[in-house]
Amino acid sequence: MRRFNINTENNLNYKEIEYKNITEYDGTRKKKGVIISAQGEKSFSKEQVDKLRTVMDVEFKTQAGSATRSEFIEMARDAEILAITRRPLKDIDSELIDSLPKLESLAVYTTGCEWIDVDHLNKKGIKLSYLPHYATTPVAEHTLACMLLMGRRIHLSSDKIKNTIPQSISLRGWDLKGKKLGIVGFGRIGQEVAKLSNAFGMNITYYDPIKTPSDIAEYESYSSLLSTSDVIAVTCSKVRNAPPIISYNELSLIKKGCYIINTARADLVDNEAILESLNTKHLSGYTVDDEVAPLADEHLADYGRVYQTGHTAWYSTEAIERGTEEWTNNIVALAKGINRNLFNERVLINE
8 A cells, every 4th residue: 555644754764774683593593483363373384384483483372352452562572573463452652662672573464554653663673574465456356346336236235135224225326437536545556456447447547645657547636536536445555643634624625426435544534524424415425444433323324325344355365375475474584684575664655
């Protein structure tokens, strides 16, 4: 995903970070590694486990649900190399980082890193590796699926057959072909969404802080994209502690009858503003790949105009296989003192 609302004051030159003194593994002392995942060692294949044990004194910990901060710190206390999914803890702030004095490297099983205080990691010289590529395909496909769902009213067709909605609800949809799609954030996922949408005959524009040459999508200012798009796809990544990029002002600019598809982060969009726009019939529909409480009340918006997918856009068999292999390789690289997929070293405005 492409970062969108960039805070340039915090845009450090990450390639000048002085990392902690991590030498390549020389076959003698192994770094202490702690890997926390839903299935512990069973999250990995035998070959992956062997690869990890070769370069680290590794301890696998199973954490299927959320952990308290104290529980998490206890699990991770001795780690020089810590590898985690986002499942056990939703936010890693400076205080928690300071509670792990031995930490030299952090390997996360995510693409977005707004839930981590990266600036504090940088100040302490702690490496952060992430997974930039593993979920590009499923998230882009999910974005198209949400467009089709809204356009063909598939969710309402299913509900009507089950008699869970009034029979008076219309199932009349609309075609993707010929509609204008505005993509907010033209990184890997945004570009893949453009390719897929082009096959449906959509007219595609994008907004991003960086102009990227494309044969199928034209660059457009943000205000123009908002005011002229039939469908807006939000595929940018979130900057830590930044405000929403779509709120009351942005929604006042959108074309009447527009649909917004958000397969990025829920808090990139102001949900109260979304509800107001839905209820005034200015916004026709909103899908978000998350579970947002204010949007769950069916009485707050007409049937079928809000659809939530509970952060499953990334969740495919192939993505899990790619992600686990990439995660393993990132952890091994950190143990060897090799820089691989380091989030720290991205010049943020160019990623």
